[in-house]
Amino acid sequence: MFGYVIRRLLSICLTFFIVSMLLFVMMHAIPGGPFDATDMPLNEAAKAKILEKYGLDQPLYVQYLKYMWGVLHFDFGIPYQSPGETVLELLGRAWIPSLVLGGAGVLIGAPLGIALGLMAALRRNSWIDYLTSAIATIGFTIPVFVTSMLLILVFAVWLNWLPASGWGEPRKWILPIAAYSAIPMATYARYTRSAMLDTLNKPFVNVLRAKGLPEHKVIFQHVLRNSAIPMVTVFLPMFIGTATGSIFVEAMFRVPGLGAYFVSSIVTRDYPLEMALILMITVMFCFAYFLADVAYALLNPRIRLGGKGPK
């Protein structure tokens, strides 16, 4: 276990450096630069001065090494589009809408999905089972900006119940949260249903029923608990995926979150912000998968990490 943790951490570091290097090269390879004449008409001397200030006049590998040295000290630089604050301050500010909407989406979608999956597994081949499969399939396959568009058309344009876009008052949060909750709901409905069915077919359930245990105790104390392991482990990666915002949902509902800042950072060639956003999300995903694997091993003693244990 200890060796496994060390190896995984080293592998995360390797991934981090490869991703950072690829990104840095790719970002600078895009034609044009952040202080080009179209956006900011500057004379040569002023432009040279600015490039020098941000270190953009140096060779690429020097810029990369300097950047990585800063990252090791948690210094991600200054965003060009808002020079009055650091990248970390801007991210802290922009993350709030994404975290509120995405977090609420997961916290609402996941329990709903679990409930649906539970009912579907207990009433197999009933209407609720078919409804659950339909929701799971649609939630998985339809892109989130299509769901968002349909939500806006129905609830904002035709029924005129809710505002279509914006950020601020909680009434405006309802539609984006609904859009965000689609994927967690679909994921959990599917996982819960298949995990429950898997456990229900195990011999120990027959034993519990044969010894006369009430059905609700069989389901909630034994079957659900034994099916919970895969459900616990998918939570963290999914939470990261949703709570770091979606470019589409934020573009659709005009929410000033991380996704919106990512698009603007690409358009305005805001190198420090672009790097910080992708690296931050990449590292969070790495750790989410890592923790999910560790949690899986801790919850299920039959699993041996690292493939060294008895099969």
Add this chain to the structure above:
Amino acid sequence: MINLDTVAPLGASQVSPLLVSAENLPIARNPLYYAWRRFLANRGAVFSGSVLALILLMAVFAPLITSTSYEEQKFLTENLAFPSSEHWFGVDDLGRDFYTRIIYGGRISLSIGFVAAAFSVIIGLPLGALAGYYGGVVDWVIMRIIEIFSVVPPLMAALLLAALAGGGFVSIVVIAALFGWVQVCLLVRGQVMAFRNKEFIRAAQALGASPQFIIFRHLVPNSISPVIVGFVQAIPLAMMLEAGLSFLGVGIAPPLPSWGQMINLGINFMFFYWHLALFPTLALAITVLSTTLFGDGLRDALDPTLKG
């Protein structure tokens, strides 16, 4: 819940020799025959396959079923007209028949889906076969590459790549293939690993066959089911990527029609001219959904053990 009619019969070794005679000898049929039978038994898959076939036909024969071209501003006097018997989906903001634009948008979307899926197979099949057959260092390197693809948010990377490549048909296909090969590679790798230690591979090795021969003559033909499944499953992913990038303005550039691009435009008009938002959204939803369901049905039919 296995339907006994649709399950392939067990091999001849299971039949007692006493029973074998000309009359009751099980008819040996191609495995694809049984896959086809299993597919036909799945009503949802057959239905979505028919819908997909219909959309494909409409896209292929677009000039025959539309009256104007997708860029002809023939109806400028009827700008933003609502759906009618003459213009089934209305007229867009530049006086073009919206039904025509949606049909041609399907052409773009489906051709990107199929071409990108083909490239996903071209990249994923050899890498998956190599990783599965050799294992060890080769497998480690390929799996690390896949790990990078699984932790980098795909859309963000795609957006950067699209900015780098400048959008357009070719660069979207390349980007979609770059993210689509991972699934094909994993499917092929799993299949090859399962077959690597089978007797016929051992026999080929013992007879001195070279690794290339074993991979391309024995392992790749045996991976045809996961390859078909991976191919079909890569199509909707590529279509969604195209729609997403076009939605954000870095994909297919106007006047070429793309559903994602039309959805983006539709937001601006949705409060008054809802048809500009609704029809591209529905077209994308129906196409992606039917392709995915068709792919799932194909997967269950070709290899019931892959069912997730």
